Amino acid sequence: MPNRREFLTTLFRAAFLTGLGVLGGAMVLRKGKPGECGFGFDCAHCGEADKCVIPHPFESRQMVWQLDPSLCTHCGQCATACVMTPSAVKCVHVYAMCGYCDLCGGYFKPGTKTLDTAAENQLCPTNAIKRKFVEEPFFEYTIDESLCIGCGKCVKGCDAFGNGSLQLQVRHDRCKNCNQCAIARICPSGAYRKVPARHPSLLRGFEQKPKNGDFTQSQENR
Amino acid sequence: MKQKTLLFGALGMLVVLILFMVKDLFLSSPEPGNNPWKYDLETMKQADTMKPAYTMVKAIPSGLQGLVAIATGPGDRIYTTGAGGAEIYDSACRLLLRFDFEDTAYALTVDSTGNLWMSMGDHVEVWNKTGKKLQTLKSAGRGSLITSLALTGSSLLIADAGLKVVYHYDHMGNMINRIGEKDPVRKVPGFVIPGPWFDLAVSPDGSLWIANPGRHELEQYRFDGQRLLSWGKPGIGIPEFCGCCNPSHFTFLPDGSFVTSEKGIERIKVYNPRGKFSAVVALPGDFDEGTRGLDLATDSRGRILVVDPVRKQIRIFVKRSTTSNN
Ligand code: SF4
Ligand code: SF4
Ligand code: SF4
Numbered sequence: 001m002p003n004r005r006e007f008l009t010t011l012f013r014a015a016f017l018t019g020l021g022v023l024g025g026a027m028v029l030r031k032g033k034p035g036e037c038g039f040g041f042d043c044a045h046c047g048e049a050d051k052c053v054i055p056h057p058f059e060s061r062q063m064v065w066q067l068d069p070s071l072c073t074h075c076g077q078c079a080t081a082c083v084m085t086p087s088a089v090k091c092v093h094v095y096a097m098c099g100y101c102d103l104c105g106g107y108f109k110p111g112t113k114t115l116d117t118a119a120e121n122q123l124c125p126t127n128a129i130k131r132k133f134v135e136e137p138f139f140e141y142t143i144d145e146s147l148c149i150g151c152g153k154c155v156k157g158c159d160a161f162g163n164g165s166l167q168l169q170v171r172h173d174r175c176k177n178c179n180q181c182a183i184a185r186i187c188p189s190g191a192y193r194k195v196p197a198r199h200p201s202l203l204r205g206f207e208q209k210p211k212n213g214d215f216t217q218s219q220e221n222r
Numbered sequence: 223m224k225q226k227t228l229l230f231g232a233l234g235m236l237v238v239l240i241l242f243m244v245k246d247l248f249l250s251s252p253e254p255g256n257n258p259w260k261y262d263l264e265t266m267k268q269a270d271t272m273k274p275a276y277t278m279v280k281a282i283p284s285g286l287q288g289l290v291a292i293a294t295g296p297g298d299r300i301y302t303t304g305a306g307g308a309e310i311y312d313s314a315c316r317l318l319l320r321f322d323f324e325d326t327a328y329a330l331t332v333d334s335t336g337n338l339w340m341s342m343g344d345h346v347e348v349w350n351k352t353g354k355k356l357q358t359l360k361s362a363g364r365g366s367l368i369t370s371l372a373l374t375g376s377s378l379l380i381a382d383a384g385l386k387v388v389y390h391y392d393h394m395g396n397m398i399n400r401i402g403e404k405d406p407v408r409k410v411p412g413f414v415i416p417g418p419w420f421d422l423a424v425s426p427d428g429s430l431w432i433a434n435p436g437r438h439e440l441e442q443y444r445f446d447g448q449r450l451l452s453w454g455k456p457g458i459g460i461p462e463f464c465g466c467c468n469p470s471h472f473t474f475l476p477d478g479s480f481v482t483s484e485k486g487i488e489r490i491k492v493y494n495p496r497g498k499f500s501a502v503v504a505l506p507g508d509f510d511e512g513t514r515g516l517d518l519a520t521d522s523r524g525r526i527l528v529v530d531p532v533r534k535q536i537r538i539f540v541k542r543s544t545t546s547n548n
Binding site: 074075076077079098099100101102103104105110111123125137138151152153156157159160161162163 | 257258259260261263266414415416417436437438456457458464465466467485486512
């Protein structure tokens with residue numbers, strides 16, 4: 001019969017190991033938003049999360065579906081093929097690239113004579129783009145995601161006539177992160193791929209000095 | 223026996239089911255089908271039915287990685303620059319020299335001795351016609367992207383798309399004044415530059431013209447910054463400028479007519495010296511879809527030289543009636 005001291009030592013070891021296991025498991029499986037440590041401390045949003053030696057929270061180590069706007073050919077299937085209705089793909093506006101143009105190629109139907117917000121002048125089939133006067137001659141365009149169906153019509157207009165600041169993206173607050181994304185399977189441009197959840201967007205940025213003299217936009221992983 | 227049949231039947235059904243799933247998952251081909259939200263750029267481009275008064279007589283394949291800028295110099299020599307180098311051709315389009323540098327040249331003008339003045343992004347460099355660097359002017363500042371250059375007897379004019387202003391320098395790179403900054407007192411509305419397209423040129427009679435692409439206008443300025451005239455209208459009709467930022471490039475013919483190029487609906491047109499539309503040079507059908515950056519130059523014979531960065535060619539257009547002479 002083990003003596004009392006041995007029993008207590010075994011108990012202590014078992015408790016210690018269990019504690020370690022629980023702590024390790026919590027470290028690995030802890031939840032947390034991308035860019036945060038996930039320990040539930042008051043986050044100082046130091047912006048150094050990527051350099052942190054502690055492994056990223058479980059959720060932000062996951063992979064999610066995203067589409068690369070530089071490959072997208074605006075075929076319209078992002079609007080129809082998603083398992084969600086309306087689609088989890090939405091138009092995103094990269095304001096840093098926008099020219100705040102009066103005659104916006106993404107907002108107005110081609111050939112529109114009067115540049116006002118009349119519904120018949122708008123390119124968007126759901127009137128999801130809002131135009132607001134900033135100062136002469138600049139206008140700001142915002143997307144009402146609750147109306148956007150991800151059809152990409154505005155994106156094509158902006159690409160052709162503007163700077164390409166309107167871009168399609170999978171919105172992860174709506175996306176089911178299907179094992180096999182229904183759009184990825186049929187996208188004719190192969191624009192879909194899996195990206196780490198902590199860098200969930202693949203927006204194109206505008207380079208001030210484009211390399212190789214290519215004045216199209218360079219891609220930026222944000 | 224009956225059990226065996228049942229077993230094989232079930233197995234067969236399972237195989238069919240698996241095959242169906244495999245086909246559905248991996249082999250079904252993309253069916254773009256009818257896109258109810260199609261933005262029909264093609265129909266819009268085909269609406270440009272006016273017959274071009276010009277025709278292309280030559281397409282010179284360039285050896286440069288990315289073609290960006292073009293200019294003509296003494297003896298109607300043709301100069302092009304882009305990513306990592308420059309090329310010089312004689313007027314018969316024979317390559318005379320190609321030389322390399324590390325940067326990308328975003329704009330080019332050539333002086334009367336054949337030296338190349340090139341924008342390397344935020345500053346200007348001068349190289350001679352044998353490919354030797356002669357001079358580096360000081361940077362225009364952080365955020366600067368110089369997209370057009372022009373020289374006169376004593377002035378260097380610099381269009382900076384990054385900082386949305388035109389600089390008036392002397393040939394040594396000393397700033398004389400800035401042109402085009404918003405100034406309600408002098409009735410200068412300011413440049414609206416939504417993207418890296420901002421061109422300027424000096425006309426054969428020596429006047430300075432600057433594109434204001436966000437306003438779809440060409441504006442004339444005095445060298446001291448006084449705004450004089452402007453013309454241009456937005457729209458998709460041929461005489462107008464389409465999209466949100468056009469004309470992206472322009473230059474002058476020897477008679478003072480303007481030659482303009484646009485992106486979005488790729489087209490090159492000629493306007494008389496008072497800004498009245500006069501002829502079509504090229505229409506969208508002449509370019510690959512999405513071509514942008516159609517920099518322009520002209521020579522003493524009135525030929526229009528166009529940089530086509532997608533086809534990596536210098537394309538030369540001449541007036542139809544003069545085709546036989548070229
Ligand atoms: S399916 Fe592909 S090509 Fe079509 S709109 Fe979506 S990302 Fe673009
Ligand atoms: S045009 Fe299509 S993609 Fe653009 S905002 Fe409207 S619904 Fe969204
Ligand atoms: S993963 Fe699923 S929910 Fe998300 S975009 Fe693809 S089909 Fe839609």
